[in-house]
Structures are given as structure tokens and as C-alpha cells.
Amino acid sequence: MKQRSSNDWTVADSAELYGIDRWGAGNFCLSENGQVLVQVEFPEGPVSLPLSELVAGAEARGHNCPLLIRIENLLQARVELLNESFAKAIAESGYRNRYQGVFPVKVNQQAEVIKEICRFGKSYSHGLEAGSKAELLLALANLNENSLLICNGYKDREFIDLGLLSRKLGIDCIFVIESPSELSIIIDRSRELQITPLIGLRIKVSAKVGGLWTETSGDRSSFGLSTAQLIEVVDQLRQEQMLDCLQLLHCHLGSQIPDITEIRAGVREAARFYTELSDEGVPLRYLDLGGGLAVDYIGNQSQHSHSRNYDLPGYCRAIVETVAETVDAKRVPHPVLITESGRATVAHTTLLLFNILDVLQFEPLALPERRPDNLHQLVAEQFALNLQAHQPSPANYKRALSNRDQIRDLFRAGEVSLRQRSLAENLFLSIARKTLAWLDQNPDVETELPQLRHQLADIYYGNFSVFQSLPDTWAIGQVYPVMPIERLNEAPTRDAIISDLTCDCDGKLAGFILGHSESPTLPVHSLDADENYILGVFLIGAYQETLGDLHNLFGDTNVLSVKLNADGSFDVVRETPADSVADVLLQTEYNPQELFERMRSRAEAAVRKGVINLQERQQLLNEFSTRLQGSTYFNH
Ligand SMILES: Cc1ncc(COP(=O)(O)O)c(C=O)c1O
Known part of the structure; x- marks a missing residue:
């Protein structure tokens, strides 16, 4: 890689250094004048917009950094691409059934995201997967007609009653049995309510996958039925004359699976279960292969746990071909294929932008010219x-x-x-x-x-909280692409780790991908006086928003959902202001009004004792009250 001190540094050198053309997947690139652009395809041709313009547009609407930006067009493109890629693989291989995807709500439950996934997925009957009562409720209210609602996770009677009643509206709500104890509740409640349930069984495949989620499958996985339990449940359903209800077989090998050969092995095993059960007379229609489609966070198309050695068309082909081969061997009809791709659907849509507040450099201070006397x-x-x-x-x-x-x-x-x-x-x-x-x-x-x-790297202090906005970087060592959004035609001459605002030594970003290797430091530019130097963290649309927490009471950031138009302009579709201090205090059992009242009493007592005058009292209380309504982050 080129020397970063060189005078002939170009935008292409920055692109190579930060890898944007590899992980950006055509959605993010650099302009000739050194800005990061978001790029969207329209029938008229590609349209691109500098992220700095989005920041300016947000600030003009009263939303400063840190900013979470969702680009709607990218979400639309992902939903369409997933469905079109399966359709293509199915057409090319002569597969005799269809693909019908669902989005697992837990990967991003935000209202705007779910609403848009359902809107963009309508023509594909793209459905939802819910794993809790709250997710079930939001899914029921958002689900498109003719889409599937797959219910994973443990389900109690309340969950099952609501799911059963929704069947009266014609909703295909499928209860996936994770443990044998759920079956008796489903049987009892469906009899009581006189509603025929749709049932799926989650199996534990023994094929192992690499990456960070290897424990999801295998004998010791906490979800799904062992083969003995599976047979028992099938027999019980037969005995109850409810075998007709059993229509879906489900497995989830793990998330972010880097190696396509492992996906093929897992799918083959799942398809063998499907074939055998069909052979036994179980009227299965759907084979649900769960999540696992990986995102290439580091852009090197490898078996690294943050990457993948396949692309989306290859993933679709692997599933379609493997299922067809396996069921064909026993002359079983091809099932409807379902996947529950979460991160691959939403990761690209969201990015975090935050400004650098201060820099700590490890540089020597002025040294004496002459050696002082009497030194050790x-x-x-x-x-x-x-x-x-x-x-x-x-x-x-x-x-x-x-x-x-x-x-x-x-x-x-x-x-x-x-x-x-x-x-x-x-x-x-x-x-x-x-x-x-x-x-x-x-x-x-x-x-x-x-x-x-x-060891000599600077510390750049960013206006954000790792624990609120990027919890996976702390919890599981997830690496996201990080880079400055401007000045990319200049050599980034400093190396830095990025520290957040929390008073926690874990509150930092210290893992980056540069070129093709990992680095604990990020190349950055030395800051100009008063410069609003902004870093972007990309591909963060999966899991981060709801996993984030209030460490040090830094709340949700401002969130903007943005749509690019074919003429190069953009609309702010939805703006959600950041949590105020009062919001986060409420979430931690304080009553902001009561806090204000306590402060008022203190100030009153101080006036009585002559410690402050009335004007000072007023100034203090005004400030307290304004800060309660203000942002938890720094204002610049
Ligand atoms: C049952 C189930 N389906 C789907 C997913 C989504 O997986 P991914 O984000 O890898 O697509 C998960 C997440 O682990 C899951 O547990």
C-alpha cells in the first residue's frame, strides 16, 4: 500500500485503504473530490449523494450528529434482490416450486424498517418471523396479505391464542414447535377455539457451521427438537388426527455463515429430514432454512467470520440445487423454500455518522536544548x-x-x-x-x-456511545467498516483509535479492516481548527438499534430515514429526534419533574441561607430545566 505521507495521495488510494469499493457493494463509493457518496440505481441511471449533504440537510432540520441514517432505497434494493435472486436460481435450475421469504423481526424491529420491508416485499409476498409476543403483535399489524407469519421461540397460551385467532383473518400464522411442551398447548387451544392450527417443527441439524454462531446448531443447541422428540411429536399429531396441520420443517444453522460448503451440508441434512418425513406421510409443504446469509463486512470474500466466500446468487443456487437433488432422490415434491434472511436484508441500509470532539496525541512536549545537570x-x-x-x-x-x-x-x-x-x-x-x-x-x-x-496512535474522541449505537463491536468483537466521510483526496497521516463518550475503557473502536488486513488503529486526517470532522460507520442495520443500551445514560441518537430521488435530491421520510435527558432518566426510574422540584428546593434553601441570590437561582433552574429537555450527546 502507498506511503500515507506521500504528496501524490489520490482518492483511489483512499478507496484502496478503506476498502470502500469492496464492502460498499456499489452502494457507497468515493467522489473525485474525496467525499463518500451513497449511490442508488434508478431506471434512468445511478444517482449519488455526498454523505456531507445528508449531514447538512439533517442539521438544517435541527438534527446534529450523532446521526443514524437509514437509506430507504437500499432497503428496497435488498428486499428485491433477495427475491429476484431466488426466482432466478429457481428458473435456471428448473426447481418445481417457489421461494417465499420472511424477515426475522428481531434483526431490526424499528417501525419504519418493518413498514418498508412489508411495502417493498408486497409483490413477493415477503412475510415476517416473530419470536416474542411484542414481535407477534407488530407483525400481525404489518403483515401483507398472502405472506407467511412464522412464529419461532417459546410460545405460551396467550401467544398461541392470538396466533390462532389471526387465522380467522386468513393469516398464515405458523407455530414452529421448539420444544415438545408447546404441542399440548397448541392442541388444547385449537380444540377450545375450534381453529385449525398451522404447525412447523424446528429440527436440530448435526452439520456444524463456522463463524461466531457455531452453537446455534448441533445437539446442544438450545432450540429445536432432537430426532427422538421429532418422531414423538409426529406420532402424537398423528394420534390426535392433526397430522394435516404439520406443514413446515424449520432449521436455523446459525447467523453470518462464512462458508458456502457448510451451508450446502446443513441444507442437505435439513432436506433429508424433509424427505423422510414426507415419505412417512407427513403432508409437509414448506422447508424453512432460517437465517445465515452473511454480510461481507470486510469486503474480502473470504471465510473470515466477518466475511463470506459466496455471493447472493451463489447462496440461492446452493439452496435450490441442494434441496432439489436431495428430495428428487426419493421422488418427493419440491417444497416451497423459505429463508429468514435478517442481516443481509437490513445491514446495508443504516449508517452512523458522528463528529470528532477532541484528539489526544502521544507527541513529546518541548524538550530542553541543553542537557540539564545532575541527571540520573x-x-x-x-x-x-x-x-x-x-x-x-x-x-x-x-x-x-x-x-x-x-x-x-x-x-x-x-x-x-x-x-x-x-x-x-x-x-x-x-x-x-x-x-x-x-x-x-x-x-x-x-x-x-x-x-x-x-502504541503511539492518537485517541480521537467521537460524539457517540459504542454501547448505544454499536453494541456488537463491544459484545462480540464485530468489525464494521469505519472511515472519514470527507478529505479522502488527502493522505490520512494520523493513526487513531476511536474513543466514545462513555467513561468506560471498553467504549472504543479498536478493530478496523485496512486493505486486506485487520488493524487496531484507523488512518485519519489531522484535524483542522474548528473542523467538523465526521466519521461514518457502515453496514450497521442489523441488531444494533435495539441491542443498544443506556450505558452512562447516552440515549438513542437522532434517526433520519431518507429516500434519494432520481433527480439527485433527497426526501427525509421520517425523523425521530434523539432521546432527551428526561427520556433516559424516565427509563431509569426517575421522574424528571420530581428531580426538578428537588433542585428547586435546594436552590430555594441556598437563597434563604444567602449562598446564592435570586438571579443565580433563576439561572441555575433555567439551565437545569433546559438540560432536561436537551440531548444526551455533545452539542457542537
Ligand atoms: C430463527 C432465526 N431466524 C433467522 C435469524 C436471522 O439470521 P441472519 O441475520 O443471519 O439472517 C436468526 C438469527 O440468529 C434466527 O435465530
Whole structure:
């Protein structure tokens, strides 16, 4: 990769460094003047818009960073692409049935997202999957006609009653049995309400998949029936003369499956279950293969857990062909194919934009020109190492590092003063910086000091909370594409980790993909005075919004749903203002009015004691009241 200090840095170098053409999947790219663009296909041709214009448009509407932006067009494109790709694979392979997808609500439950998925999926009868009572309710109210409502997860009587009653409206609500205990409730309630249920069975396949969710399948998975339980449930349904209700077989191998051969193996096993049960006279119609279609977060099309070694057409072909081959062997009719693709449907649509508030640099402060007298011998040596006469080299650096650590020991033992320690540490930073500059000129030697660049990295403080907006980066080490949204025609000469606003050392982004390798630091530009330097975090539409929490009481950010138009303009379809301080206090059992009243009493008492005057009291209470209604984030 090109030297980042070079004067002839181009937009193409930035594209290569941040990998935007690989993970951007045609949705994000760079303009000639160094801006990140969101790009949307229209019949008239592609339209692109700089993200900086979206930020300006949001600010003009009163919504500052941090901003969560959903691009509706990208959601539409994903829903269409998923359905069209299956249709193509089915047509090309001569598969004798159809695809009918569902969106698993848990991957993004936000009202706007669900509403739009149903709207864009209407012509494909794209349905929903619900895993809790709250999800069932929102799914029932949003579901398109002729779409499926698949109910996974554990279900109680209330859940089952509502699902059964919805059948009276003609809704194809299918209860997927996860554990044998659910069956008796379904049988009892359907008899009582005199409504015929639609039933699915979730199986545990033994084929294992790689990635972060290997525990989802296999004997010890917490969901689904063992083969013995499966047979028992089938026999019970037969005995109850309810075998007709059993129409769907379900399995979920895991999320974000990186390897297509493992998907094929899992699908083959599921299709074998389907074939055998059909052979036994179970009138199955649907084979639901769950989620697992991965997103290439790092854009290198590999078996890395954040990537995948296949594309969407390849995924569809693998499923269609494998199911056809397996059921054909026993002359069983081809089932309707269902997948519950979550992250691959919504990841690309959402991005987080936040501004940098401050920077901490690990640079030496001013050093004395002449060596001070009476230095400890190790500090004196540090001084000498820093002089030009010593060429920077890994050996000199290691010597300076050892000196620094010994000087710290001596300080702890009371043998070196604070001022000498300060000088020694400052000298060490100077030596380290010179060594790093020398390594830039001699990249082959960097292997000897692999950590140096990261140890000297700046800390860029971002106006966001990892725990609220990007919880998976903290919880499971998820890596998302992160990059500045402007100045990409300039070399990013600094390396930084990105710290958030929480007072938590875990509140940081310290895992990035650069070129084709992982790095704990992100190349960034040095900040100009008063610059509103904005970083974008991309592909975050799956799981993040509802998994996020209130750590340090940073609330939901401003959210804008945006639609690009063919003429290059954009509409803000929906704007949801960020949580106010009062909102987050309410969520943590405080009553903001009561807090205000307590503050008022305190101020009143202070006036009585003559500690503050009435004007100061008023100023304090006005400020308290305004802050209650204000944002939990920094205003710039
Ligand atoms: C039953 C079920 N279906 C679908 C999904 C969505 O998976 P993905 O986001 O990988 O498509 C999940 C998530 O783990 C799941 O548990």
C-alpha cells in the first residue's frame, strides 16, 4: 500500500485503504473530490449523494450528529434482490416450486424498517418471523396479505391464542414447535377455539457451521427438537388426527455463515429430514432454512467470520440445487423454500455518522536544548539516545523503552524525582516518534516493532456511545467498516483509535479492516481548527438499534430515514429526534419533574441561607430545566 505521507495521495488510494469499493457493494463509493457518496440505481441511471449533504440537510432540520441514517432505497434494493435472486436460481435450475421469504423481526424491529420491508416485499409476498409476543403483535399489524407469519421461540397460551385467532383473518400464522411442551398447548387451544392450527417443527441439524454462531446448531443447541422428540411429536399429531396441520420443517444453522460448503451440508441434512418425513406421510409443504446469509463486512470474500466466500446468487443456487437433488432422490415434491434472511436484508441500509470532539496525541512536549545537570545516569542516557548522533533504529528504541521502564521503577522506589521522570518519558516519546518516522521510510523493518505504530496512535474522541449505537463491536468483537466521510483526496497521516463518550475503557473502536488486513488503529486526517470532522460507520442495520443500551445514560441518537430521488435530491421520510435527558432518566426510574422540584428546593434553601441570590437561582433552574429537555450527546 502507498506511503500515507506521500504528496501524490489520490482518492483511489483512499478507496484502496478503506476498502470502500469492496464492502460498499456499489452502494457507497468515493467522489473525485474525496467525499463518500451513497449511490442508488434508478431506471434512468445511478444517482449519488455526498454523505456531507445528508449531514447538512439533517442539521438544517435541527438534527446534529450523532446521526443514524437509514437509506430507504437500499432497503428496497435488498428486499428485491433477495427475491429476484431466488426466482432466478429457481428458473435456471428448473426447481418445481417457489421461494417465499420472511424477515426475522428481531434483526431490526424499528417501525419504519418493518413498514418498508412489508411495502417493498408486497409483490413477493415477503412475510415476517416473530419470536416474542411484542414481535407477534407488530407483525400481525404489518403483515401483507398472502405472506407467511412464522412464529419461532417459546410460545405460551396467550401467544398461541392470538396466533390462532389471526387465522380467522386468513393469516398464515405458523407455530414452529421448539420444544415438545408447546404441542399440548397448541392442541388444547385449537380444540377450545375450534381453529385449525398451522404447525412447523424446528429440527436440530448435526452439520456444524463456522463463524461466531457455531452453537446455534448441533445437539446442544438450545432450540429445536432432537430426532427422538421429532418422531414423538409426529406420532402424537398423528394420534390426535392433526397430522394435516404439520406443514413446515424449520432449521436455523446459525447467523453470518462464512462458508458456502457448510451451508450446502446443513441444507442437505435439513432436506433429508424433509424427505423422510414426507415419505412417512407427513403432508409437509414448506422447508424453512432460517437465517445465515452473511454480510461481507470486510469486503474480502473470504471465510473470515466477518466475511463470506459466496455471493447472493451463489447462496440461492446452493439452496435450490441442494434441496432439489436431495428430495428428487426419493421422488418427493419440491417444497416451497423459505429463508429468514435478517442481516443481509437490513445491514446495508443504516449508517452512523458522528463528529470528532477532541484528539489526544502521544507527541513529546518541548524538550530542553541543553542537557540539564545532575541527571540520573539512565535519564542522561535517554537524552543521548534522543540526539541526532544516534540514528533511530529498533535497537535504540528498545534500549529507550527499557530505560523508561527502569526509570519508572526507580521513581516508585523514591530514587528518581518527578521532574526527571517527566523528562525521561518525554524523551522516550521523542525517540519513539523518530523511530516511527524512520520505519515509515523503511517499511521492511516494521516487523521488528509491530506494535509501535499502535502504541503511539492518537485517541480521537467521537460524539457517540459504542454501547448505544454499536453494541456488537463491544459484545462480540464485530468489525464494521469505519472511515472519514470527507478529505479522502488527502493522505490520512494520523493513526487513531476511536474513543466514545462513555467513561468506560471498553467504549472504543479498536478493530478496523485496512486493505486486506485487520488493524487496531484507523488512518485519519489531522484535524483542522474548528473542523467538523465526521466519521461514518457502515453496514450497521442489523441488531444494533435495539441491542443498544443506556450505558452512562447516552440515549438513542437522532434517526433520519431518507429516500434519494432520481433527480439527485433527497426526501427525509421520517425523523425521530434523539432521546432527551428526561427520556433516559424516565427509563431509569426517575421522574424528571420530581428531580426538578428537588433542585428547586435546594436552590430555594441556598437563597434563604444567602449562598446564592435570586438571579443565580433563576439561572441555575433555567439551565437545569433546559438540560432536561436537551440531548444526551455533545452539542457542537
Ligand atoms: C430463527 C432465526 N431466524 C433467522 C435469524 C436471522 O439470521 P441472519 O441475520 O443471519 O439472517 C436468526 C438469527 O440468529 C434466527 O435465530
